[in-house]
Amino acid sequence: MSEEKKVTLSKRDINRVIARWYITTEMSLNFERMQSIAYVYSLLPALKKLYTNKEDLIEALQRHLELFNTNATAGGLILGTTIAMEEEKANNLESIPGESIVAVKTGLMGPVAAFGDSFSAGTITTLFILASCSLAQTGSMAGFWLLLLGTMYTLGELIVFTKLTYSKGRTAIKDILSSKLMTDIIEGANILGMSMMGALTASMVNLSVALTASFDEATLSIQDKIDGIMPGILSIGVLFIYYYLISKKHVSVAKLVLFTILIALVCAFIGLF
Numbered sequence: 001m002s003e004e005k006k007v008t009l010s011k012r013d014i015n016r017v018i019a020r021w022y023i024t025t026e027m028s029l030n031f032e033r034m035q036s037i038a039y040v041y042s043l044l045p046a047l048k049k050l051y052t053n054k055e056d057l058i059e060a061l062q063r064h065l066e067l068f069n070t071n072a073t074a075g076g077l078i079l080g081t082t083i084a085m086e087e088e089k090a091n092n093l094e095s096i097p098g099e100s101i102v103a104v105k106t107g108l109m110g111p112v113a114a115f116g117d118s119f120s121a122g123t124i125t126t127l128f129i130l131a132s133c134s135l136a137q138t139g140s141m142a143g144f145w146l147l148l149l150g151t152m153y154t155l156g157e158l159i160v161f162t163k164l165t166y167s168k169g170r171t172a173i174k175d176i177l178s179s180k181l182m183t184d185i186i187e188g189a190n191i192l193g194m195s196m197m198g199a200l201t202a203s204m205v206n207l208s209v210a211l212t213a214s215f216d217e218a219t220l221s222i223q224d225k226i227d228g229i230m231p232g233i234l235s236i237g238v239l240f241i242y243y244y245l246i247s248k249k250h251v252s253v254a255k256l257v258l259f260t261i262l263i264a265l266v267c268a269f270i271g272l273f
Contacts, residue, residue, distance in 0.1 A: 006091050007050055009083065016045045018162050021079055022155060025072040034069035046083055050090035060086060063098045070109045071116025076158040078108045080165030120157060125150060205235040210271055 021042035028037035040061055051057040070078060082105055089096040128150025136143030209222045226233060245251040267273040 007087070009046055009049065009087055013046050013049060014083065014163060014166060017042050017079065017083060018076070018159055020045070021075070022072070022158055025075070033065065033067045036065050036068045039068050040064045042079070043082065043086070047086065050086055056090075056093070059098060063102050064105075066102060066106070068105065068109065070113040071120060073120045073154045073158045074112050074116025074161060076161030077112050077165050078105055079158075080162040080167075081105075081108070083162075084166050120154065125154060128153070205238060207234040207238060207273065209234070210273055 021038065024038040024041055025035060026038075028041075029035060030037075043064060044061075047057060047060045051060055064082075082101065085096055085101045085104065089098070089101065128146060132143040132147040132150070134143070135146060209226065211222045212219050214220070242256060245256060246253065264273070
C-alpha cells in the first residue's frame with residue numbers, strides 16, 4: 001500500500017486566505033461571536049483543500065465559529081498559526097486535537113489585539129490619517145497618495161505576519177512580540193505619535209479669542225497678547241482638557257462632540273471666539 005500523499009497549501013491558497021480576511025474582517029462583526037464568521041470565510045479555501053472528507057471539514061468549520069476578535073492586520077499572526085496547525089492536523093488527524101487549535105487561537109486574541117491596536121491601528125495608521133488630512137486641507141493630492149500608502153502598509157503588515165507565522169510555526173508569535181527590536185519599534189512609534197499629535201493639534205485645532213479692548217484710539221487684541229505668552233496655548237489647552245475628560249472622567253467621545261458643537265455655537269453667538 002502506497003503512503004498517503006501529504007497535503008500542502010500553496011502560496012495562492014495562503015494569499016486567498018489573506019485577501020478574504022483583509023476585505024471581510026469587519027463586515028460580519030456581531031456582538032455574539034464578533035469576527036468568527038469572517039474568520040471562517042477566510043479559512044474556507046484552505047480548509048476545503050486540507051479536508052477532503054466532509055465530516056472533517058464540518059468539524060474544522062465548526063471549531064472556528066467560536067467567538068473570535070482581534071486586530072485586523074496584526075491578526076495575521078493568528079491567521080498564519082491557525083493555517084499551519086490545520087495543515088498539520090489534516091495530514092495526521094491525531095497529531096493535534098481540535099481543542100488545541102481553538103485554545104491557541106483564543107489565547108492569542110488578547111496579546112495580538114493589544115499589540116495591533118496600540119502599534120498598527122493606534123499609532124501607525126493614525127499617523128498616516130492625520131498627515132493625509134493635514135495635506136488634504138491645503139488642497140494637495142499628496143494627502144490621497146499618503147492615505148493610499150497607509151492602506152498598503154496595513155495590507156503589507158497582514159501579509160508579512162501571516163506568512164511568517166505560517167512558515168515559522170507557533171513559536172514565531174512569541175519571538176516577534178517579545179523581541180527587543182519590536183519593543184524598541186513600538187516605543188519609538190509611540191513617541192513619534194505623541195510628537196505628531198502635538199504638532200497637528202497646533203496646526204489643525206484653530207481656537208482664537210475674538211474679544212478686543214479699546215483705549216482711546218488704540219485697540220488691544222486679546223488673542224495677540226495670548227499668542228505673545230505662548231502661541232497655540234488655547235488649542236493645546238483644549239487638547240489636555242479633552243484628554244482629561246476621556247481618560248480620567250471616562251466621558252464618551254460622542255458626548256464630547258455634542259458638547260463641543262454646543263459650546264462653539266454659544267461662543268460664536270456671543271462673539272467670544
